[in-house]
Amino acid sequence: MxxxxxxxxxxxxxxxxxxxxxxxxxxxxxxxxxxxxxxxxxxxxxxxxxxxxxxxxxxxxxxxxxxxxxxxxxxxxxxxxxxxxxxxxxxxxxxxxxxxxxxxxxxxxxxxxxxxxxxxxxxxxxxxxxxxxxxxxxxxxxxxxxxxxxxxxxxxxxxxxxxxxxxxxxxxxxxxxxxxxxxxxxxxxxxxxxxxxxxxxxxxxxxxxxxxLPPLGPDFVAHQLEVFHAVFQRRLDPATAQGFFDRFGGNPMAFQRWLMTLGQYRELPEDVAAERTATALAHDLDFDRIWLELQPHHRAMARILAEGDHDPFGATGAARFEALTGQPAPIPQTRQSHVRTLARRGLADQWDREWRLTDPLFEAWVLDRPEAEI
Ligand SMILES: Nc1ncnc2c1ncn2[C@@H]1O[C@H](COP(=O)(O)OP(=O)(O)OP(=O)(O)O)[C@@H](O)[C@H]1O
Ligand SMILES: [Mg+2]
The missing domain is CATH 3.40.50.300 (P-loop containing nucleotide triphosphate hydrolases)
Known part of the structure; x- marks a missing residue:
């Protein structure tokens, strides 16, 4: 073979x-x-x-x-x-x-x-x-x-x-x-x-x-499912696979970990394998510790960047900050300094003038946190 x-x-x-x-x-x-x-x-x-x-x-x-x-x-x-x-x-x-x-x-x-x-x-x-x-x-x-x-x-x-x-x-x-x-x-x-x-x-x-680097898309998913079939003699539902791939921001590593989990545990339903993979990845990448080391206001800003729907330093960002923390939002300069702290720790980065979280897997993990945890 x-x-x-x-x-x-x-x-x-x-x-x-x-x-x-x-x-x-x-x-x-x-x-x-x-x-x-x-x-x-x-x-x-x-x-x-x-x-x-x-x-x-x-x-x-x-x-x-x-x-x-x-x-x-x-x-x-x-x-x-x-x-x-x-x-x-x-x-x-x-x-x-x-x-x-x-x-x-x-x-x-x-x-x-x-x-x-x-x-x-x-x-x-x-x-x-x-x-x-x-x-x-x-x-x-x-x-x-x-x-x-x-x-x-x-x-x-x-x-x-x-x-x-x-x-x-x-x-x-x-x-x-x-x-x-x-x-x-x-x-x-x-x-x-x-x-x-x-x-x-x-x-x-x-x-x-x-x-x-262009993002990977459905062709990547189809290719990986073919290899998976050749290796494990098993077909996975393409729509479910694409769903998992999208949930993790099109990340090839997360996707392959999910496939390995499914390959090793035949009886495991695909969504349970997805949860297990997410937990194992977060554990390996130490996301819990990183999160705990952040102050609540840093976490709130991280969450706002992960959501990507609000101007983090404008009025919509301020409203979101208040909803997340239950505290009045600090002035834009202070929120900027929180984001710069995230950048110094390698957690945030600026692409095309827009602030985002550096690691798409961390971003997906932050979005999965209950809001009350902030
Ligand atoms: N074209 C590909 N085909 C199959 N698997 C891939 C492909 N690209 C990436 N991967 C998988 O994703 C994993 C991460 O890829 P890689 O280490 O190249 O990312 P990176 O962008 O260099 O990451 P880092 O930011 O940590 O340096 C690889 O180990 C591999 O398993
Ligand atoms: Mg690399």
Whole structure:
């Protein structure tokens, strides 16, 4: 039996992004998508796979999420690994593992080989390391088949030690090889991405064309139900499946968890499986603790953002605040400061000028809370 492939290929989006990246006028794109909606999956299994396996481009991936690893060390490691001959599948397996502590950069033996400790901050060597990065990127650049750099969770760079210098060094190195190196940066915080690409004095200011990950839809649901049938020999009602998918804001991860619950417990009715999945997800993602750590006025503002029906700082938002808390609503500036607190904790984000909760799963969970809990 062949291994079931749960990956739903985002074909048109992959094709368009690949073409724009390799043949368009811009050397980079910044891809935004809310938490857990498939950015990393798209980078690794759609775009990266398409570029490497189908068209023979060199592809590298690095995620700045792992705060235990100094970002510049991680970049040096990623670029030097990309220069070694390996299959794309082997590379993906490596990227998904945690990077080793000590790594060898450059050729395995002889001059140019360098061993570095990825946990070390190496701030004293920042200048030398940036030169090394520039040199390695120069080796990777290819005008005929541009190398594709997939840099995930890039908003973390903005706050990392030496982040400004690293971004400036990266920009210079990438700018010098606009035809030979193409980059996709991703982030799950619009505010974080803006800080990097839309702030006038930021090193990567306007370096990347913004791109939004399209939401998954009924085709994804139909695809997953087919795989489910192939694996578990069981058909699920498409309308019920679509209902669950919509309830969780079209989230692929929640949907797959629901399918796994149904696969494991055959007798479980679909709605009971839905409740169980919701509870298990909330537990894994620690939503209870996050909620309890918020003050009632923060919770009220979170709820108002989740509902999305009122202007949070206007009169309708004020009325909703009063209904939720039984207290008079504070002035708009105070409500704004509550929302900024949510943003600082990574819970709220601003897209197209509108405030929302960052994580669609948290949003669905907040909407499920009884109002009295605020
Ligand atoms: N195209 C897809 N086909 C099948 N499953 C998918 C797809 N996209 C996402 N998923 C499922 O959703 C999960 C979350 O996706 P992923 O980790 O790529 O999201 P993300 O946007 O990078 O999240 P984060 O904001 O946490 O970085 C994946 O582990 C996978 O199970
Ligand atoms: Mg990710």
């Amino acid at each position: 062949t291994r079931p492939d749960w990956h739903y290929p985002r074909k048109p989006f992959t094709h368009d992004t690949f073409v724009a990246l390799t043949r368009g006028p811009v050397p980079a794109m910044s891809l935004f998508g809310p938490r857990r909606t498939g950015k990393t999956e798209f980078l690794l299994h759609d775009l990266g796979h398409h570029a490497a396996d189908r068209y023979g481009h060199r592809v590298l991936y690095a995620s700045f999420w792992q705060s235990s690893v100094a970002p510049l060390g991680l970049l040096l490691y990623a670029v030097s690994e990309a220069l070694r001959p390996r299959s794309y599948a082997e590379r993906v397996a490596d990227w998904l593992r945690h990077p080793p502590v000590k790594v060898r950069i450059g050729s395995d033996k002889g001059p140019g080989a360098l061993e570095i400790d990825l946990s070390e901050r190496r701030t004293a060597r920042l200048g030398q390391d940036l030169l090394l990065l520039d040199d390695l990127l120069g080796q990777l650049a290819d005008r005929d088949k541009p190398a594709i750099l997939l840099l995930d969770e890039v908003q973390e760079l903005a706050t990392a030690p030496g982040g400004g210098e690293i971004m400036a060094g990266l920009r210079t190195a990438l700018d010098r090889r606009r035809d030979g190196l193409k980059t996709v940066f991703t982030g799950s915080s619009q505010i974080g991405l803006n800080r990097i690409f839309s702030t006038r004095d930021a090193p990567l200011y306007r370096f990347a064309a913004p791109l939004t």
